[in-house]
Amino acid sequence: MSESVVVLGLGLMGRALARTLAEAGHPVTVWNRTPGRAPELDVARAETPAQAVAAARLVIACLLDYPSVYETLDGVDLEGKVLVNLTTGRPSEAREAAGWAAERGAEYLDGGIMAVPQMIGGPGASILYSGSREAFDRYRAVLEPLAVPSHLGEDPGMASLQDLAMLTGMYGQIAGFLQAAALVESQGVGVVEFTQTRLVPWMRSMLELLPAWARDIEAKSYATEVSNLEINASGLVNLARAFEEQGVTTELLAPLRDLMARRVARGHGDQSLSSLFEELHPDLHH
Ligand SMILES: NC(=O)c1ccc[n+]([C@@H]2O[C@H](COP(=O)([O-])OP(=O)(O)OC[C@H]3O[C@@H](n4cnc5c(N)ncnc54)[C@H](OP(=O)(O)O)[C@@H]3O)[C@@H](O)[C@H]2O)c1
Numbered sequence: 001m002s003e004s005v006v007v008l009g010l011g012l013m014g015r016a017l018a019r020t021l022a023e024a025g026h027p028v029t030v031w032n033r034t035p036g037r038a039p040e041l042d043v044a045r046a047e048t049p050a051q052a053v054a055a056a057r058l059v060i061a062c063l064l065d066y067p068s069v070y071e072t073l074d075g076v077d078l079e080g081k082v083l084v085n086l087t088t089g090r091p092s093e094a095r096e097a098a099g100w101a102a103e104r105g106a107e108y109l110d111g112g113i114m115a116v117p118q119m120i121g122g123p124g125a126s127i128l129y130s131g132s133r134e135a136f137d138r139y140r141a142v143l144e145p146l147a148v149p150s151h152l153g154e155d156p157g158m159a160s161l162q163d164l165a166m167l168t169g170m171y172g173q174i175a176g177f178l179q180a181a182a183l184v185e186s187q188g189v190g191v192v193e194f195t196q197t198r199l200v201p202w203m204r205s206m207l208e209l210l211p212a213w214a215r216d217i218e219a220k221s222y223a224t225e226v227s228n229l230e231i232n233a234s235g236l237v238n239l240a241r242a243f244e245e246q247g248v249t250t251e252l253l254a255p256l257r258d259l260m261a262r263r264v265a266r267g268h269g270d271q272s273l274s275s276l277f278e279e280l281h282p283d284l285h286h
Contacts, residue, residue, distance in 0.1 A: 004057070019041055029052050029056060031048065062087055062113075063087050078105060088160075094110040094159065110156045112160055114126045127150075175252045178252070182249075259279050
């Protein structure tokens with residue numbers, strides 16, 4: 001069944017969404033602040049956000065940030081609409097936007113896109129949604145061609161929270177990779193060869209540990225028979241010194257070293273590395 005859809009924003013992501021929806025057979029009406037973007041798209045173009053929104057009940061916004069969503073929809077009649085906001089923001093912004101939409105008579109779904117534009121409509125892309133479950137169920141089939149959809153709960157902030165948590169994991173990996181590359185490169189080792197043959201297999205095997213660490217965290221049980229925090233803390237001191245000797249900055253590494261030292265100083269050196277979690281949450285300090 002085809003469903004008319006409005007897409008607000010034809011940035012890199014907005015145009016990938018609009019294209020995929022049009023290819024799935026839905027009549028798509030788009031609006032973009034700067035006219036003339038993505039001329040290759042076979043879609044209807046509205047001159048104003050109000051004109052666009054009038055074209056369908058389902059309105060997808062994919063703009064720079066939440067202020068740009070408010071700016072775009074300021075004064076636009078949203079009564080009876082379903083606003084699906086795929087703009088990246090924070091949980092608090094998503095909750096505020098849900099309230100803002102409700103005041104205007106609109107249902108609200110917030111979404112976190114776990115993909116780059118090139119992945120939209122293809123395998124491996126997912127979008128996390130939260131907010132109105134009813135709206136999600138009603139439009140699930142329309143949203144499905146964009147990326148695998150998951151609804152994470154009625155709390156509109158939940159998609160953003162888990163999106164940001166996933167990005168946090170990604171940035172941690174990137175930080176680890178960059179530091180490792182800098183260290184080997186400082187001694188003339190080929191970064192490509194090192195990455196392919198040693199770092200990636202090693203990081204993959206380290207990832208296997210995470211579910212067990214997650215269980216430690218939920219159980220608040222940090223006993224270990226492998227390498228405890230004290231060993232790791234001195235390992236990090238050694239690592240940072242090696243960085244300095246090789247002329248590589250310790251900016252990314254030092255916070256982790258200092259966190260470990262603090263945990264050991266609090267008397268938890270015999271615990272597992274996973275117990276560092278306790279130092280990250282201000283309410284949980286022991
Ligand atoms: N690209 C990705 O890989 C990716 C992945 C996941 C999530 N996202 C999220 O998707 C959203 C869009 O990203 P993008 O990659 O499409 O960014 P982009 O290419 O920079 O596009 C930004 C869009 O926002 C519009 N915009 C900016 N300020 C505006 C304002 N004040 N009022 C109205 N429109 C405004 C721009 O319009 P103009 O054309 O007029 O400048 C453009 O359509 C962001 O929240 C981003 O975090 C992107």
